Structure formats: C-alpha cells, structure tokens
Amino acid sequence: MGEKQLSSAEAELYDRQIRLWGIESQEKLRAANVLLIGIRGLGSEIAKNILLSGINSLTILDDGLITEDDLLHNFLLTESTAVGKKIAEEVLARAQALNPLVKIITDTESVTAKSPEFFHNFTIVVATKIKVDSIIKIDNICRERNVKFIYGDVFGLFGFSVADFQEHDYFEDRIQLTAGRKRGHDGEKKTVKVKGNISYPSLNKVLILPNTKQDTVFVKKLARPSNLFACLLTLLEFKKQHHRDPDYEKKNEDIEKLKIIAADIIELYNFTNLNMDSLYELLFGELIPVCAIVGGVMAQEVIKAVSHKEVTINNIFLFDPITYSGKELTVGA
Template identity: 35%
Template sequence: MESQDQSISAEEIALYDRQIRLWGFKAQEKLRSANILLITFKALANEVAKNLVLAGIGSLTIIDDAIVTEEDLGAQFFLTQDSLGHNRAQAAAPAIRAMNPRVQLHVETENVATKPPDFFAQFDVTIATELDFSMCTTINAACRIAGRSFYAAGLHGFYGFVFADLIQHDFVIERAKSNIPSATQETPTRSIINITTKKENEKIIEMVTKREVYSPLLLANTSPLPEDFTRLPRRRKQVTPLLSCLRALWEFQKLSGGRIPTFHHHDLELFTKLSREVHQELKLDISTLDSAFLRNFLQNLGSELSPVAAFLGGSLAQDVINVLSAREQPLQNLLLFDGEKSVAPTYPLHPFFPPELVNAMPAVPPAPSAIPMNGHPGMGPL
C-alpha cells in the first residue's frame, strides 16, 4: 500500500477506508481535488452523481434548467412529490448533499447552451447527459480546446450509451513481470511509454504506464469499425444494430434541429433510411438490422428505466474514477448497452482509413464538385 498522504484526515480515511484499500491514498487525493460538471439531471445523471459523490470527489456542479414533472418521478430517486414545479437540479440538491456533506455541490439553473466555451475549462471532467448530438459536439469541442476530459451519455429505455473523449490519457497498471518483451504499440490508440519494476512478496511487479489517444465525438460518429469487427462474417453478425440506430438518431437530430423521431410516416421513413445507410457504411450485414429492432429502438426513445440507468451510470462513474486516479484501462471510446439482450459491447471508433482505402487514395484524382454543395447526393437540397 502507498505511503499515507497527510492531507487526508483520519476521518476521511475512516470514511473512505474500503476504496483507499482498493486504489490507494494518492488516487483518493486526486479524487478529492477533482471538479466535475454534470449536465442534465435525469435518471442517468442521478446514478452518476450518487457514485461520484459517495466516492468523495472534490466538487460537483450540476447544470439543468428543466422543471420537475410527473414523468421525472418515475425513475429519479433524488426527487419527491414535493419537487413538482421546482427546478430539477435544485430540487435534488438537498438529498445529494446529505449523501456526502464533504463534497462541494453547486447548482446552476441556466440552459447549458448559454455557457461560453471557456466555462468548461474550470472542470476536470465534463459529463453531458441526455443532450442532442449538436450540443454534445459543441461542448466536446470546448473541452478539447481547454484540454479537459469529456463524456457524453444517454438513456433510451432498454438502450443506452456512454462516449468518452479523454484527448490523451496516461494511466498505470500493475502486472507480474513477463519474460516476453512488451510491444510498444498495443493497439492503434494505445502505446506503452514507460515500464518500471518493484519487488513485492518475492515477486517482480511491473508498473506499466500506457497512453490512450482519443477522437472527438464528431469524428467518432463517422468513423469505421476496426477491421477486427468486420473481417469475419461471424464477428460482423455480433456487432449490435444499436450502433447503427444510435448513429442514425444523431444524424436525424442534425437534420431536424435536435428532436427525436416520432411515429409519423416521414420520420419513420427518414430514420429507417438513415439506419440502413449507416449499417452499410459500417460494412455490417443488412440482415442484422431488421424491422423488429428498429421498431423497438424507436419505441424506447426518450424513456427512462431505473435498472438501465443504474448500470450505465455506474459504469460511467467508475470510468471517471479510473481516469481521475490514472489507474486501470479507461473506456475507449463508445460503450453501448442493450438491456433486452443484456449485452454491453465497447467499440473503438476512430477516423482510421481501412487499408484498401489508403491504397486506393493515391490513384484517385480529386473530382471537382463531386458532391453537390446544397445537399446530400440523391437527396436534393437540405
């Protein structure tokens, strides 16, 4: 165990004893000095806040301009019947403070869209939940400029996602020393930058410092799947159609001012078209994107289920804790959850060109005005 950090009081040691034994004093010290921003305080954010506050972060700022409605009471445990008509974040604040009075809690009731880019620079991590795609990418860009970590997450009934952009993140793992030399480049995004050793109970332990490089949501959303997921038919069929539906939803929001699809004929037609286009762009078998899944996904949009919120919120909060403590492998970079099948695959989405495209590019001369500037090919003006 690491040497005791004197800045952590005896009372805190007693309060956080179990987690200090898990990740050490230095990691706990990093947590207690972290400033976290949490945007939109619905069911998913409730779970994130609960886990981070109990872990002992330094401060949590919640921003939400919505008023509590009857729908909010169904899956949000910080609210009561008396909360109706009050600001959602302000109504939840007393219960959050009661969980851990040591954590500084700040509440802002403005719309996050009114915040300037430099607003996000004051936070170590920004977690944007239940926002449309354009707002997420705007906040992601502001965090990147400030060199701050960004997460986006959303809940749609039985389905949900967590996206991470940590820009560049170094972390340390401990493992038994191997006789086989470590590869410097483990994956296209992960490299080993340093290895030190220590002796523990007659065993040689390696302290391996790794570095993960990330892509912003705007690029990840149009990036191909790694070849490992598409090369073999069996692997292609294992890729959840939720990935295509989520991307189609984001594209639909870009085209419709941020709203989600309804069951009107035009919306159904457009969403189905976008889903199939995305599925083919990802080189997936069209047979895995059937009408039943499309219907289920659309029926779940905008709804909240407590068990799904608990899983996603817990996973997101744990990843934030791992990132702040610089221990363990972080999320890279999109986690999807399908509650109907109880699966939670992770896909690393980055703008890496497939080998065949790289080889073809030098042989293809640029075509002037190949794509009409007033819309998408085959779709007419936007």
C-alpha cells in the same frame, strides 16, 4: 491541478476505496472538479456514484423543469417535489446527503448559453441528454484545455457512452513473479505498476451523421459493422432532427422515422448486411435499470480517468438491449 491531502474525516470515510485503489488515486479524486450536464434518470445515477467516490466538487447543470416522468425515474427527487420546479435545484438536498464532504453547485442556465471559459474550469465534463451539435462543440472546447469529456444516454433498453479523454496516461497494477526458482518453488509474487497510454480521437471523428461534411474514413475502419453503433448514430440523428427522444405515444410514427434515418446511416457508412428491425421497439423511455447500468459504467470511467488508475474504455460502451450485456467498441482511432 494540484492534488489535495485528505483530512482525517475523508480518510475515514473513504477507507474502503483507499484500500481498493490507493491513497494517490484518492487524492487525485479529492482534487477533481466535475461538471455534470443533465440530472434526469441517467444523470442521477452518475451523480450518485461519483459523489460517493469522493471528488472535490460537482456542478449540476440543467435548465429543465420537473415532469411527471422525473418523479417516477429520479431517486434524487422527493415525493413532495412539485412538477414544474427547476430540477437542478430540487435534487440538491438528496445529492448532498450522499456525501456531505463534496461541494455541490447547481446551475439552471442552458448549456448552450455557457462560454468556453466555463467548461475550462473543470477536470472532466460529463454530459447526458444533449444534442450532437452540443456534444461536438463541448468536446472541442474541452480539448483546448485538456479537460476530459464523456457523453452518454439511455433510450429504452438501449444505452451507451462515448468518451474523449485525449492523451490519457494510466497505471495498472499487475502481478509478476520474481525471477528464478529454488527447490521446485516458483519465484515470489509482487505487484508492480505498469504505465500505459490511450490516444482518443476527437468526437467529430467518431459521431458523424448524414448531411455533414465530415469524412467517415475513420469509422469505416471498423472490422465489422455494428448494429448497436448504427443504432447510436440513428438516435443522435433523430434527436437532432426532431429536438426530442422517440416518444412512446407516437411509437408507430417514430419507428418509421427511425427506419428512414437508419437507412441513411447504413448508406453513409456502407454498413452492408445490417438489420436493425429487432431494435426499434426497444428504444422508448428512460428505463431505471438501464440508467443504473450505464450510469455505473460512466461513473467508473470518470473515476478511472481522473485517478489515472486502471485501463479506461477506448472509446465507446454499448448496452445491448437484446442480450442485456455490455460491449466495448473503438471507433475513429
């Protein structure tokens, strides 16, 4: 996809970020067409940040209807929005107001109804609130045409993202000293571009759940079992089995279901000495502050992946609900 030269209006609007990451990176962003699947609490935060970055187009795909919770959690909806309307259409006005220079398309069809060719039209696909079967399927489709893919979700105080940017080249600015010293002075400092590469595994080697035939050998290479990674897998399996997120109104019942699934995950991966008891109470709802944090991280990864500027996370980001800190984890590589 060819890069587009910035108009004078774009150069003025994006002046501060051009100073931050350079005109070449901004032109790459200007050429990017992004698909965002899911425009709930997390999706709205991702949309805000990537719209402000100055991409070419954003397609919002969500076949869902607005609920009472959406009116509380989604700042792209207005107070006058009615429950039961199509959420993708109702967020359009406020989303467009964030950046009138970005083309926004809304699509209310189900993600499962889309053909492989639909996903091939994008530079990067960003997904939220879908089940693991769809995650793996879309990732495989994206790999056919070198379309980058990142998925994320929020469950209460816990949030995460997992990326497949395939063979990703990037440039990183580094400060170097020129050779030689004269009269006790160090050499002059200069900024140089250093090229790097990260090879991402496909997500069917990363997100392996019980009752599948995938080999867990890549995941078992983890230097140390992670409570948060086990929690991620447990929640994906819960959604797969029950076709929903854990429900606060069924809290005690759902915690027991989570414990049973977690035991299967721990056995599958041979994650000995893991104890997730402190996490179960924290996995209910879609909390706005956590959506803001995870959405900011995911949008930042989209910007880095599209612009090829600075090092991307390889390949999992985890927001710890106990310490309120972010952690990076490499799985399957």
